[in-house]
Amino acid sequence: MxxxxxxxxxxxxxxxxxxxxxxxxxxxxxxxxxxxxxxxxxxxxxxxxxxxxxxxxxxxxxxxxxxxxxxxxxxxxxxxxxxxxxxxxxxxxxxxxxxxxxxxxxxxxxxxxxxxxxxxxxxRGQHVSPSAFTLGPFRVNPTQRRISVDGDEVALTTREYELLLFLLQNPGRVLSRDDILREVWGWTFGEPSTVTVHVRRLREKIEPEPRFPRYLLTEWGRGYRFTVEEAA
The missing domain is CATH 3.40.50.2300 (Response regulator)
Incomplete structure (x- = not known):
């Protein structure tokens, strides 16, 4: 309602x-x-x-x-x-x-x-995974819409949470900006810089050194890939 x-x-x-x-x-x-x-x-x-x-x-x-x-x-x-x-x-x-x-x-x-x-x-969490899961140092609680790294909760906006959740659900997969706009924003078309800005903001919150990311990697000319292997 x-x-x-x-x-x-x-x-x-x-x-x-x-x-x-x-x-x-x-x-x-x-x-x-x-x-x-x-x-x-x-x-x-x-x-x-x-x-x-x-x-x-x-x-x-x-x-x-x-x-x-x-x-x-x-x-x-x-x-x-x-x-x-x-x-x-x-x-x-x-x-x-x-x-x-x-x-x-x-x-x-x-x-x-x-x-x-x-x-x-x-x-309000109407389109989230039904159960909690862990990927490397990342722990996801979809019911409470909370994500932690090494036990520390990350303060995320609604869109940042959706983006990080989508990345965690697709580890190792190269995702284009169009893929992310479609799945996270629900847009069939849009400005790619929207994704670029949110990736930068997300890196500042989850990466030990945002300038040299370990988890959220750029695949030049293709998009982004989320991995925990390089952080092992």
Missing amino acids: RQDIEVLVVEDDPTVLTVVSDYLRRRGYSVTGISDGGAARETLRTARPDVLILDRMLPGVSGDELCRQVRLDSPHTPVIMLTVLDAVEERIDGLEHGADDYLSKPFALRELQLRVDALVRRA
């Missing part, structure tokens, strides 16, 4: 804020709309929405800063970043600050809704 999905929309353009909020409400979501970055920061100190839809350019406190705060306080909260320009640099910046997904303005409201639904499904 969508009535139990709480969406926080932070957007300073009053037209966009109204249109997005009304559209989602008509489809059964519980929606809170905020137009100021500072007010959103105060709300996020206590609120834990199921999805945060966040404009990058906000008065008071930027969307990038809010995204960083969310990642510190509530790393599992899915974040969709709204960008003004359909430029690779804009999207990479948003992803670097911890966003799980992005949309460039103008965007289709139906597409936004589909992305909200997809993130909620993943965050």
Whole structure:
């Protein structure tokens, strides 16, 4: 039921804020709309929405800063970043600050809704392995959506968790960026830099030395391969 999905929309353009909020409400979501970055920061100190839809350019406190705060306080909260320009640099910046997904303005409201639904499904664990498993130093608990390395839990965003889980379920297999976009993001097409940014962020969390990865390896011209053999 969508009535139990709480969406926080932070957007300073009053037209966009109204249109997005009304559209989602008509489809059964519980929606809170905020137009100021500072007010959103105060709300996020206590609120834990199921999805945060966040404009990058906000008065008071930027969307990038809010995204960083969310990642510190509530790393599992899915974040969709709204960008003004359909430029690779804009999207990479948003992803670097911890966003799980992005949309460039103008965007289709139906597409936004589909992305909200997809993130909620993943965050609530409706498409996960039914049992825990171990691969090398990695221990996966799909029920709690937690992954640890050598006994230490890794703080992962929703998308980072899905990416690492997919890699752990396919050890030794070379996965192209298109493979990862399709299986992890559910996209039949998309910007490959999205995967590149998330791989870099993931390496910073699981690799002893991210510049010289032991687990998440690059296969030049082909994609990525996850292995624990080199770490033995």
